[in-house]
Amino acid sequence: MSEYTAKDYKKGQPRWCPGCGDHFFLASLHKAMAEIGVAPHDIAVISGIGCSSRLPHYMATYGMNTIHGRAAAIATGCKVSNPKLSVWQISGDGDGLAIGGNHFIHANRRNIDLKMILLNNRIYGLTKGQYSPTSPRGFVSKSSPYGTVEDPFRPAELCFGARGHFFARAVATDAPGTIEVLKAAHAHKGAAVCEILQNCVIFNNGTHESVYTSEGRKKNAIYLEHGKPMIFGENNEFGLMQDGFNIKVVKLGENGVTEKDLLVHDAHCQDNTLQLKLAMMEGPDFPIALGVIRDVEAPTYDEAVNAQIEEVKAAKKYHNFAELLETNDIWEVK
Amino acid sequence: MANDVKIENLDQVAVRFSGDSGDGMQLAGNIFSTISATVGNSISTFPDYPADIRAPQGSLTGVSGFQVHIGAEKVYTPGDLCDVLVAMNAAALKTQYKYAKPNATIIIDTDSFQKGDLEKAQFATEDPLAEMGIDKDRVIACSITQMVKDCLADSGMDVKSILKCRNMFALGLVCYLFDRDLNIAFNFLKEKFAKKPGVAEANIKVIQAGYDFGANTHSSAANVYRIETKSKEPGRYMDITGNKATAYGLIAAAEKAGLRLYLGSYPITPATDVLHELSKHKSLGVTTVQCEDEIAGCASALGASFAGALAATSTSGPGICLKSEAMNLAVIMELPLVVIDVQRGGPATGLPTKSEQTDLLQVLFGRNGETPMPVIAATSPTDCFDSAYAACKMALEHMTPVVFMSDAYIANGSGAFKLPNLADYPAINPPYVPEEMKGTWTPYMRNSEDVRYWAVPGREGFTHILGGLEKDSKTGAISTNPENHDLMCRLRQSKIDKIPVPDVKVEGDADDADLLIVGFGGTYGHLHAAMDEMRAAGKKVALAHFTYINPLPKNTAAVLKKYKKVVVAEQNLGQFAAFLRMKVDGFVPAQYNEVKGQPFVVSELVEAFNKLISK
Secondary structure (H helix, E strand, O other): OOOOOHHHHEOOOOOOOOOOHHHHHHHHHHHHHHHHOOOHHHEEEEEOOOOHHHHHHHEOOEEEEOOOOOHHHHHHHHHHHOOOOEEEEEEEHHHHHOOOHHHHHHHHHHOOOEEEEEEEOOEEOOOOOEEOOOOOOOOOEOOEOOOOOOOOOOHHHHHHHOOOOEEEEEEOOOHHHHHHHHHHHHHOOOOEEEEEEOOEOOOEOOOOHHHHOHHHHHHHEEEEOOOOEOEEOOOOOEEEEEEOOEEEEEEOOHHHOOHHHOOEOOOOOOOOHHHHHHHHOOOOOOOEEEEEEEEOOOOOHHHHHHHHHHHHHHHOOOOOHHHHHOOOOEEEEO | OOOOOOEEEEOEEEEEEEEEOOOOHHHHHHHHHHHHHHOOOEEEEEEEOOOOOOOOOOOHHHEEEEEEEEEOOOOOOOOOOEEEEEEOOHHHHHHHHHHEEEEEEEEEEHHHOOHHHHHHOOOOOOOHHHHOOOOHHHEEEEOHHHHHHHHOOOOOOOHHHHHOOHHHHHHHHHHHHOOOOHHHHHHHHHHHOOOOHHHHHHHHHHHHHHHHHHHHOHHHOOOEEEEOOOOOOOEEEEEEEHHHHHHHHHHHHHHHHOOOEEEEEOOOOOOHHHHHHHHHOHHHOOEEEEOOOHHHHHHHHHHHHHOOOEEEEEEOHHHHHHHHHHHHHHHHHOOOEEEEEEEOEOOOOOEOOOOOOOOHHHHHHOOOOOOOOOEEEOOOOOHHHHHHHHHHHHHHHHOOEEEEEEEHHHHHOEEEEEOOOHHHOOOOOOOEOOHHHOOOOOOOOEOOOOOEOEOOOOOOOOOOEEEOOOEOOOOOOEOOOHHHHHHHHHHHHHHHHOOOOOOOOEEEOOOOOOEEEEEEHHHHHHHHHHHHHHHHOOOOEEEEEEOEEEOOOOOHHHHHHHOOOEEEEEOOOOHHHHHHHHHOOOOOOEEEEOOOOOOOOHHHHHHHHHHHHHO
């Protein structure tokens, strides 16, 4: 049992709009932190700029609310130089995937032990309503009055493309689902991307409507659990099966399909092909995948950097500045 | 040496090794400077790289040079023009002859002056010497390629490997001309190629052959030079480039402060050697992260600083443009950070391998908001050590980003470095928040020097948030209060203004100079040499050379206003002069500006300064 409660991680009065997904997520984060039980003074929460990047102000931990897009880079230096800290990076879809896209992919590629929270409301809220890199094609916003003419990023695809080893998804209003995902991210050693689907009541209301209520999730989402067959639906009547190179939705009992025919989730599978297919599913033909989609062990950058330092320390004969000087060609003037 | 050789005793002499960028001229020059330093001569070196990595062999753009200046007494620069020019091919002679004195000895490899070579070097005739007006009596023309092939015929080496030894033949010949002890070169090569004894042996054989060739054919040599060692501070020395000295300064400061050293960087000419050097020294606990871009280099360093490291980022001017947002964040978060700017020619990609002082106003002012930032400019390759150490100390003790500036010229150039004793260097005491402030402490509480305290994550009772939004001076909470913002801007400014820096020294005729020369950073050697030359000719001249640019030394105004005539000489169009005019009321200096990407030429400085005096 953890010696902490959610209150120990709470600070201040959030100033997001009433109904904003950030409120829901913050409450779940406080609870998850309490369950995880790392001392508040051993945690650094680092954000960029945007509505969601205000979050560290409401955490009773060490924190930085930095500059637009750079949270992952700043968190990288923090974790590598002080590996005993638990480092959480908070970004929105603009902060993390537009201006910070380069740092997002490289933090994943290097596999730095960062808990990378991506609060995805598919809109720029703080600048009052411009389309973001996750807004769907044709999206009408203040900066795209005739609809966008570009395709969005799918965060999972970007994470996998960057050789990410952990990807999970939750809906902000789903506290148990969010807490599970955050705990799994903490337990995973390495870069752990958690995409949190959340609503912006002011500028993009209803963006994740199909899964924003528990009734909606029953119909339109599937909770993936490692080792469990893929069953979903209001009455658990549907399942997912492999169909050649694709995944298909089947109805249990129809055409002789039984639970045994269904795909069993393997979050630990090195090959990410099926995990990506699951992450890319969307309505109305497919359920939206929630939970831990990929969770594969791999060497982390911060551990490797520090292990290499220890190896070289053992191998080299100089360990302070005075000894370093002696490794040079030296002459004496008398 | 034979009696009929004309031996010239000189106080100083400059040798320029030049050839194709693959000809190993840097190594030959490096060994020659080491030999000279070992016997006690003062040295100053300057490598002149081509911008292209692999220009076509024998082409004019592929020529690489390395100038070594050695002196019986202190030499301040690599020398304007050389006394001996080694030209390993026709293109080298064509491009490098302009750096030779009118009576210089020229060494050429005749095998690389064949018809094709001459065409590539764009000679119009088959007699390049005549075409360039070079007196043949000054030329040592030898068949270096063929002699090296003969020398290593039985070595079992392939032709390509054999040809790589040509530089050593030239080195041997130069060693003969300067009466140098070859054993020092032999030892150098044995160590350098410790894992490849065959290569060491071949190189040694070729150096000896070059030396013997010189001895056997001395009649063709115009001069043999001898540089005595006169005054020299006793001690143990090593040869060090500015970039290496910079890296050493950071390592020394981290050790003194008891902190882990973190460098976030991205490769960029001419700063990359700082990253290379620090990456080697993991046994000292140095952490280097080669980031995805310049932005992340600086941002990750700031993250490391927050987490309690001595954090630095290294770059050149174009990188500063990208780092400026995180530098600015460091200003408002008031975290220590050392930003290393090894200046090169700009704007944009500009002249990547050449040297300028054109980043000064950028590092002083190139950010949004009121963002005062200390700037320290190193004056020579060896001074990079002291200046980098000072930059670290200032950053850590005053909780501020500090810009350490050098330039391509001092970063790549080298000098004899007296091994420092860390015990002689001042202690570094960061303002860690005292334990007794637990419960009452807020992040922007300040000590008497207006410096806020440092609470490193992991300490219980001091959790806090920093960020890019303005904070209340008392509570540390986000604040848009107009009075508070005004106060915070003033506090951040006064924190920098209160940093103590040493007075600027006035060298030369400090009491009665007719002309005060003012400079900063990497031009020290040339300005000093110009002053020496003018004083030797009876002129009254002084030099005030600045290392501390922001804050300026307290005696700045008094020094600048003391002299009737003042000239600010810099390798830009007047950035330091503009800054001084802004800081010192009524200061109207003359200016000497040059933006050629090359070091100043002492004789040109002297001519211009003499004109100013007689005006």
